[in-house]
Amino acid sequence: MxxxxxxxxxxxxxxxxxAIAKRQAAAETAQAEGVLAQLRALTERTxxxxxxxxxxxxAFDGYMLAQSARFAAGLCQIVNSTGLEASNAQERxxxxxxxxxxxxxRRAAVEQRLDLELRTIARRGETRSGxxxxxxxxxxx
Numbered sequence: 528m529x530x531x532x533x534x535x536x537x538x539x540x541x542x543x544x545x546a547i548a549k550r551q552a553a554a555e556t557a558q559a560e561g562v563l564a565q566l567r568a569l570t571e572r573t574x575x576x577x578x579x580x581x582x583x584x585x586a587f588d589g590y591m592l593a594q595s596a597r598f599a600a601g602l603c604q605i606v607n608s609t610g611l612e613a614s615n616a617q618e619r620x621x622x623x624x625x626x627x628x629x630x631x632x633r634r635a636a637v638e639q640r641l642d643l644e645l646r647t648i649a650r651r652g653e654t655r656s657g658x659x660x661x662x663x664x665x666x667x668x
Contacts, residue, residue, distance in 0.1 A: 531644075531648050534644060535641070535644060535645070535648070538637060538640060538641040538644060539641065541637050542634065542637045542638055542641055545630070545633050545634035545637050546634055548630050548633070548634070549627070549630040549631055549633075549634050552623065552626050552627040552630040553627055555623050555626070555627075556620065556623040556624055556626070556627045559616065559619050559620040559623045560620050560623075562616050562619075562620075563613065563616040563617055563619075563620045566609055566612050566613040566616050567613055569609050570606055570609045570610055570613055573602055573605050573606045573609060574606045576602055577599050577602035577603050577606060580595055580598055580599040580602060581599045583595060
């Protein structure tokens with residue numbers, strides 16, 4: 528195996544590794560986005576339930592009114608904590624998206640290096656065939 532073939536094989540292997548890393552980053556990004564979507568849906572659903580309980584006017588006595596208020600307050604705490612978790616999930620999803628973009632840039636860079644190497648080798652092959660022609664005869668023939 529020549530040095531050029533080894534270099535091409537190494538670049539192809541590196542390109543495959545970068546593609547695998549990009550796919551893994553894409554999967555992690557999708558998972559982070561899925562978690563974020565679930566947390567946002569949970570936050571909205573819980574907020575809607577809390578609003579419904581706050582607006583209720585069907586309490587028969589003070590005890591039921593206090594229980595309803597406590598339940599609504601508990602739902603509000605859940606909304607707040609879920610909102611914080613959604614913020615954390617948003618930051619994680621943003622980080623994963625940035626990692627995905629970086630992985631794509633790294634993969635594209637290796638692909639460009641491989642293309643450049645292939646073109647360089649092809650040019651060297653063309654130059655060598657021209658050199659072989661020049662060896663025979665003189666420049667005037």
